[in-house]
Amino acid sequence: MARPPRxxxxxxxxxxxxxxxxxxxxxxxxxxxxxxxRNLTSEGVIPVQYRGSHRRIRRSDVQTWLAGRQRDDAGGAPAAD
Structure with a gap:
């Protein structure tokens, strides 16, 4: 008997x-x-998707978070002495 194609x-x-x-x-x-x-994802700062119990993060979300962080750093926040 022939097998059906996979x-x-x-x-x-x-x-x-x-x-x-x-x-x-x-x-x-x-x-x-x-x-x-993981703490940032738990706080909702970076969106996360779950695959079962495993967290998955979109590359674009990490890059967006990084861009916002660089913008905040360049915003002239006073440096702590």
Whole structure:
């Protein structure tokens, strides 16, 4: 008896900014510890998606957070002595 043809899984293509990162990957991109990044996601500062119990963060959300942080730093906040 012949087997039915196998169905191929379609891999979803994501745009560059839509790429999902693990907390470790996102932390490396942002230059912060993964613990600090998890805290930021828990506080709602950086949006997070869950895949089961695993957190996934969009690359574009990390880049947006970084841009906002650089803007705040350049805003002339007085340096602590």
């Amino acid at each position: 169905r191929r899984r379609r891999r979803r293509r994501r745009r560059r900014g839509q790429e999902l990162l693990t907390t470790s990957q996102a932390a490396a991109l942002a230059g912060i510890s993964h613990t600090h990044l």
